[in-house]
Amino acid sequence: MTKITVAKGDGIGPEIMEATLKIILAAGAKIEIEEIEVGEKVYLAGNTSGISKESWDIIRKNKVFLKAPITTPQGGGYKSLNVTTRKFLGLYSNVRPCRSLHPFVKTKHPVMDIVIIRENEEDLYAGIEHQQTDEVVQCLKLISRPGCEKIVRYAFEYAKQYNRKKVTCFTKDNIMKQTDGLFHQVFDEIAKEYPQIENEHWIIDIGAAKMADTPEAFDVIVMPNLYGDVLSDVAAQITGSVGLAGSANIGEECAMFEAIHGSAPRRAGQNSANPSGLLQGAIMMLTHLGQTDVAEKVQNAWLKTIEDGVHTYDIFKEGTSKQKVGTREFADAVIANLGKKPTMLNSVSYSKGTTLKLPTYKRKAAAKKELVGVDVFVHWNGTSPDELAKMVKKMEHHDIQLSMITNRGIKVYPDGFPETFCTDHWRCRFKPSDGKGISKNDIIQLLANAERENIDTIKTENLYAFDGKPAFSLGQGQ
Ligand code: NAD
Numbered sequence: 184m185t186k187i188t189v190a191k192g193d194g195i196g197p198e199i200m201e202a203t204l205k206i207i208l209a210a211g212a213k214i215e216i217e218e219i220e221v222g223e224k225v226y227l228a229g230n231t232s233g234i235s236k237e238s239w240d241i242i243r244k245n246k247v248f249l250k251a252p253i254t255t256p257q258g259g260g261y262k263s264l265n266v267t268t269r270k271f272l273g274l275y276s277n278v279r280p281c282r283s284l285h286p287f288v289k290t291k292h293p294v295m296d297i298v299i300i301r302e303n304e305e306d307l308y309a310g311i312e313h314q315q316t317d318e319v320v321q322c323l324k325l326i327s328r329p330g331c332e333k334i335v336r337y338a339f340e341y342a343k344q345y346n347r348k349k350v351t352c353f354t355k356d357n358i359m360k361q362t363d364g365l366f367h368q369v370f371d372e373i374a375k376e377y378p379q380i381e382n383e384h385w386i387i388d389i390g391a392a393k394m395a396d397t398p399e400a401f402d403v404i405v406m407p408n409l410y411g412d413v414l415s416d417v418a419a420q421i422t423g424s425v426g427l428a429g430s431a432n433i434g435e436e437c438a439m440f441e442a443i444h445g446s447a448p449r450r451a452g453q454n455s456a457n458p459s460g461l462l463q464g465a466i467m468m469l470t471h472l473g474q475t476d477v478a479e480k481v482q483n484a485w486l487k488t489i490e491d492g493v494h495t496y497d498i499f500k501e502g503t504s505k506q507k508v509g510t511r512e513f514a515d516a517v518i519a520n521l522g523k524k525p526t527m528l529n530s531v532s533y534s535k536g537t538t539l540k541l542p543t544y545k546r547k548a549a550a551k552k553e554l555v556g557v558d559v560f561v562h563w564n565g566t567s568p569d570e571l572a573k574m575v576k577k578m579e580h581h582d583i584q585l586s587m588i589t590n591r592g593i594k595v596y597p598d599g600f601p602e603t604f605c606t607d608h609w610r611c612r613f614k615p616s617d618g619k620g621i622s623k624n625d626i627i628q629l630l631a632n633a634e635r636e637n638i639d640t641i642k643t644e645n646l647y648a649f650d651g652k653p654a655f656s657l658g659q660g661q
Pocket of ligand 1: 195199251252253254255256265426441442443444445446447448449450455456457458459460497
């Protein structure tokens, strides 16, 4: 018996949770339920995170959390409980299986069975944003080696345990050579450890187009946070209904399982909502708990129910569907099918004990890190890069000289194009003319010179070489 935390949520939450729990308990899930209150009531009682400290303690103690959708009140600085939970509990992996149920649920893609594995903690979602000049704001995209290793390894382990044949990686490393480049590099490194699983990498733009057009060409797809956020919704939508998908958020210690849809407040209390999304979340929870026999039984009974044409309003279609049912009746139909398998749709078979146990991250030996220059960012309202160059050259110190100026990444000095549009945000790169390293004191001196010359420096970014390899981007056009 495993104790789990359950939150019934808002809107249709309580109804779909009741249906879900009824089904999995009828199937023999060995769980004990500890309920907490999260969401609208907690927000409106003045807690901007939508969850109390006591509830956090319960979630952390039980480690497994089944959560119904909640309503985030509009305005008023309320924080998304989902984002907070993922970050606080270190739920680095978001897993979303997207499978077509053709011909029972209408879809343009009858053959589709993909799993999107999205990195959940870093990338642009670190939420580090600053306004730096009148015209320019920035958001820091942070990608870490441990972050990449954990998610990529998770994707391969997932593929191994669920008998998946291929793992695809999506990045945009032709442009973001450092950040997406690291994700891709780690993917290539870890893929070698799984020779029995096919691997491939696609540039995200054409990969996404291919996924939306020919999803049957993909199996498991792993990607950084932002791409995964967008494409997991696309993938769920093109199966025919977002209402049927669940997701798992997995960390080293804790895990959270849910439907991907929201609380559908207008449908609340009508016994009409489809509990399938949350049920899919609960099935993933059961496999996570190692109760794979129960998970398999529920999944096959659910597939059989869909195949029988017993449908809630959202997927009901005259001709294909046989019976339009409410939330409770749908749950009862699934329960009546426990022990049965679908005949047209592929039944599932989960191997025993599928709790994924990943090795903990081991930090590698530090590389030789050398400071080889500095980018000084300057707020300047002028328009001529040559004029700015004349000014910032006054910052030069010993043999550390201005080597280039870029505006939004595009080289505008030396030899820029007059056509290039420039904002008030300039990156001035300083490097030693003799090609040797520089010191932090050199940078301090450059900045002191800038102060003396009334140059508005907004930030610096050190330029490093790791083990002799420059680890920063060139200016576009450089
Ligand atoms: P929604 O997913 O609640 O609803 C979108 C549409 O899908 C509606 O027409 C709804 O009736 C329908 N729908 C959703 N789930 C259904 C189900 N199980 N069965 C049948 N029909 C279903 O999205 P929304 O209307 O944009 O958001 C409503 C509230 O949910 C908002 O407060 C939002 O913040 C919240 N939300 C919560 C979560 C979460 O807790 N994970 C996720 C998304 C949205």
